[in-house]
Amino acid sequence: MSVATCQVCDQPVETGYALCPACELDFALLLLQFVPWMHALEASLDATLHPGGHQPVRIITPVAPTPLRLDVLDHLDLLASIAQGLWRRLEGVNPLKWQRDLCPDVIGCLTDAAMHPDLAKIPDIGMYVSQFQRLKPKTLAIIDPPDRATPIGQCLQCGLTITATRDAETVTCPVCGREQTASAVRLDLLECSIRSGKAFTAGECARLLRGAGYSVSGSTIRSWKHRGLLQSDGKDERDQPVYRLRDVAALLRDTPSD
Numbered sequence: 001m002s003v004a005t006c007q008v009c010d011q012p013v014e015t016g017y018a019l020c021p022a023c024e025l026d027f028a029l030l031l032l033q034f035v036p037w038m039h040a041l042e043a044s045l046d047a048t049l050h051p052g053g054h055q056p057v058r059i060i061t062p063v064a065p066t067p068l069r070l071d072v073l074d075h076l077d078l079l080a081s082i083a084q085g086l087w088r089r090l091e092g093v094n095p096l097k098w099q100r101d102l103c104p105d106v107i108g109c110l111t112d113a114a115m116h117p118d119l120a121k122i123p124d125i126g127m128y129v130s131q132f133q134r135l136k137p138k139t140l141a142i143i144d145p146p147d148r149a150t151p152i153g154q155c156l157q158c159g160l161t162i163t164a165t166r167d168a169e170t171v172t173c174p175v176c177g178r179e180q181t182a183s184a185v186r187l188d189l190l191e192c193s194i195r196s197g198k199a200f201t202a203g204e205c206a207r208l209l210r211g212a213g214y215s216v217s218g219s220t221i222r223s224w225k226h227r228g229l230l231q232s233d234g235k236d237e238r239d240q241p242v243y244r245l246r247d248v249a250a251l252l253r254d255t256p257s258d
């Protein structure tokens with residue numbers, strides 16, 4: 001008789017087990033990771049919500065949006081069927097009460113399975129492990145898109161804060177509907193910040209300037225201070241030195257970019 005091995009890492013395991021203790025723990029933790037993701041997925045179903053960001057912004061689309069994102073719906077269905085399949089595999093089906101589906105919702109299935117004493121003993125557990133491992137990147141791609149929208153400035157018409165992804169060229173204000181180029185919004189923010197005489201940390205100055213096309217880093221700005229080219233304008237509440245954007249922008253014109 002061959003020695004039983006872990007279906008994930010091939011280490012020898014005790015008879016009757018299909019996962020070693022380390023892989024069992026990894027799998028249980030993976031299942032539990034899906035619990036908060038389920039809420040995020042359900043929130044992502046609404047096609048009018050802008051994905052990403054902590055405060056989703058409703059966007060107005062030129063055509064009526066599909067009320068539900070079908071790709072998210074399909075993904076939730078797949079997740080539910082695999083989680084329920086695993087739960088039924090662990091709990092078994094009571095032949096006397098087979099009509100009653102005692103299977104809880106997906107979150108219930110995930111938490112029951114993660115804590116189930118037989119989790120490492122199901123003969124085909126390796127298949128479930130690889131299914132959940134494959135569901136993970138797809139789930140994260142939905143709830144945490146790599147290119148997330150960040151505030152870039154104020155609407156040139158109504159003053160609402162506009163968010164855009166890094167590569168967006170034009171943005172449409174969700175309130176007044178005005179279409180404007182992202183670079184005009186960024187430039188306007190920069191000009192307002194310069195005119196207001198407001199002070200920012202070196203990192204914030206660099207971000208504002210880069211948004212408008214200048215290439216400058218926070219460390220360059222800090223080096224200007226060390227070289228005596230730039231004076232800080234006090235400190236912020238976290239005790240970081242702040243600089244008037246006007247002063248930084250003035251140096252930018254005289255200093256070759258790095």
Ligand SMILES: [Zn+2]
Nearest residue numbers: 006009020023
């Ligand atoms: Zn293992």
Ligand SMILES: [Zn+2]
Nearest residue numbers: 155158173176
């Ligand atoms: Zn507007």
